[in-house]
Amino acid sequence: MTAVYFNADHPDDRRRENLYAGAIYVDAANAATRAFCAFARTLSEEAFAPHDPRDAQHVLSVDEYNAVLKDLKPKFIHHPDSKTLIREVLAGAGCDLDRTYADVPRLRTATSHGYLTSGLAYAFKPHRDTWYSPPQCQLNWWLPVYEIEPGNAMAFHPHYWDRAIRNSSAGFNYQDWQTGGRKAAHDQGKKDTRVQSEALEELELEPALKLVPEPGGLIVFSAAHLHSTVPNETGRTRLSIDFRTVHRDDLEAGRGAPNVDSACGGTTTMDYLRAADFTHLPEELIDRYAESRPDWADAPAAFA
Numbered sequence: 001m002t003a004v005y006f007n008a009d010h011p012d013d014r015r016r017e018n019l020y021a022g023a024i025y026v027d028a029a030n031a032a033t034r035a036f037c038a039f040a041r042t043l044s045e046e047a048f049a050p051h052d053p054r055d056a057q058h059v060l061s062v063d064e065y066n067a068v069l070k071d072l073k074p075k076f077i078h079h080p081d082s083k084t085l086i087r088e089v090l091a092g093a094g095c096d097l098d099r100t101y102a103d104v105p106r107l108r109t110a111t112s113h114g115y116l117t118s119g120l121a122y123a124f125k126p127h128r129d130t131w132y133s134p135p136q137c138q139l140n141w142w143l144p145v146y147e148i149e150p151g152n153a154m155a156f157h158p159h160y161w162d163r164a165i166r167n168s169s170a171g172f173n174y175q176d177w178q179t180g181g182r183k184a185a186h187d188q189g190k191k192d193t194r195v196q197s198e199a200l201e202e203l204e205l206e207p208a209l210k211l212v213p214e215p216g217g218l219i220v221f222s223a224a225h226l227h228s229t230v231p232n233e234t235g236r237t238r239l240s241i242d243f244r245t246v247h248r249d250d251l252e253a254g255r256g257a258p259n260v261d262s263a264c265g266g267t268t269t270m271d272y273l274r275a276a277d278f279t280h281l282p283e284e285l286i287d288r289y290a291e292s293r294p295d296w297a298d299a300p301a302a303f304a
């Protein structure tokens, strides 16, 4: 059973506890999330000008479109305002800024009718983010930049919350992935042979839960939830922001969602920055997750 809480005024401790049990939180837009969307709109509209970012796919060639994304995406991710906008969103959601750490935000462009389904506009197949080396307490925050509809939203497949899926996460290591990626980029023309985490069995994707918040409305969910990009046939590109958080108390205590099937190596813990001052987690804590993988120690051998 998956509980979906709307505009719940829960203290963060209670919210995280519910999220680790599979609940999903949906919040109305507020001043902070609207500011974040306005920022994403400004950058996107500048980048695609004179076209509307939602319709540019109908006028630009795939190469032209990719050239725009190649600049726009890193600009959004690494813009100094992005970090402070995340801080405001977390403050607005009642998070303790001294104990909450966030990674950099992504700007997703889910194009329509398979215009772009790989590379910079990857349509995410059903996955758990926990197949990609985060701690089990990672939470995902997701907000649409413009209006969306079920046909260009994100889908949850909550019946897999406590159901193991045969997957290739045992071959995935975040550190190797990063090193391998840099190497592939360096050795131009060389094929990228990195192992991607994915399901190795056919999945039952229905019933799927498609949440449709207003622009700037927030969806918060555990990284352990199976979710996917809805194949977009609406005729318009969906733009959305997502970022991830961890709470230091939960990292220290080893709390988080149950691990039903992830067996990946490495850790993403060095990527999160404290919302209050953008400092990293203590090295000792990062090492603990890099070396001992406490959350994954009992990952089912069947998935190795």
Ligand SMILES: O=C(O)CCC(=O)C(=O)O
Residues within 6 Å of the ligand: 108, 110, 124, 129, 140, 142, 153, 154, 227, 228, 229, 230, 240, 242, 243
């Ligand atoms: O935006 C999407 O369709 C997928 C996003 C996603 O996988 C995530 O935020 O973890």
Ligand SMILES: [Fe+2]
Residues within 6 Å of the ligand: 124, 127, 128, 129, 227
């Ligand atoms: Fe994801």
